[in-house]
Amino acid sequence: MHLYYPGSLTECKRAETTIRESEDRLRFVLETCHTGAWDLDLIDYTAFWSPEHDLIFGYLEMLPQWIYETFLDHVISEDRLDMDTKFCHAIETRVDWNFECRIRRIDDEIRWILAVGRHRDGSSGRLSRMAGIVQDITGRKRAEEVVRQSEEKFRVLFTRMTEGSALRELVYDASGDPVGYRSLLSIRHLSTFSA
Numbered sequence: 001m002h003l004y005y006p007g008s009l010t011e012c013k014r015a016e017t018t019i020r021e022s023e024d025r026l027r028f029v030l031e032t033c034h035t036g037a038w039d040l041d042l043i044d045y046t047a048f049w050s051p052e053h054d055l056i057f058g059y060l061e062m063l064p065q066w067i068y069e070t071f072l073d074h075v076i077s078e079d080r081l082d083m084d085t086k087f088c089h090a091i092e093t094r095v096d097w098n099f100e101c102r103i104r105r106i107d108d109e110i111r112w113i114l115a116v117g118r119h120r121d122g123s124s125g126r127l128s129r130m131a132g133i134v135q136d137i138t139g140r141k142r143a144e145e146v147v148r149q150s151e152e153k154f155r156v157l158f159t160r161m162t163e164g165s166a167l168r169e170l171v172y173d174a175s176g177d178p179v180g181y182r183s184l185l186s187i188r189h190l191s192t193f194s195a
Helices: 008-032 049-058 067-076 077-093 138-160
Strands: 035-041 048-049 097-104 111-122 127-136 166-170 177-188
Touching: 035 049, 035 111, 049 127, 067 077, 077 097, 077 127, 111 138
Parallel strands: none
Antiparallel strands: 035 048, 035 127, 097 111, 111 127, 166 177
16 A cells, blocks of 8 residues: 655655755855865775865866775875874874875876865764865965065074164155155164163
8 A cells, every 4th residue: 555645746856956956055165165075984985075076186077986095195105194194093083184285186286285074973873984175275385385485584684684774765845856764664683672
C-alpha cells in the first residue's frame, strides 16, 4: 500500500529548488572572493573540492581526484613537513587547521595560500571530516614584503644618522619668489636625547 500526500511532490520540488539556489549563492560568493572550498574525509583522505580550489593550484580544469597527498605534493619542500605536522596536530587535538604556506602550482609558479579547516563530526558523532577554504594570498604577501623593505630602509637610514633631520617647506611671497622656509617636522638623533 502506498500513501500519497497531495503536497509531498510540490514540497520535494520546493526543497530541491531551495537547495539549488543556496548552492548557487555559495558558488557565487566563492568565485567572487576567489576562494576555494574543500571537504576532506579523514577516514580515506579523499576530498570534495570546488572549481576555484583547483584554479588556485593552477589547474584550468578540475582534477578527477584530490587527496591529501595531492595537496602535500604542491606544498614547497621547505614548508611541507611543517604543514603535515600541523595537520596531524589538528587531527589529534581536534583543533582548527589554520595556516599559510607556499605552494608550487602546476605551472611551476610559486604562490602563497591561506587555508582554514574545521572539524565536522559524522552521523555517528565520530570525527570523520574536515572542511574549509583556501585562498591565494600572494598579493598580500608581496605587499607585506614591500612594507618590510621600506621599514628596513628607513630604520637603517635613521640609525646611521649622526645628527638630526628636518622636513621643511619653501615659502613664497605673492609674486612667487622664495622668501624662506617653514619647518614641518624636526627629528633629533637618538644620541642627542638625554637619558
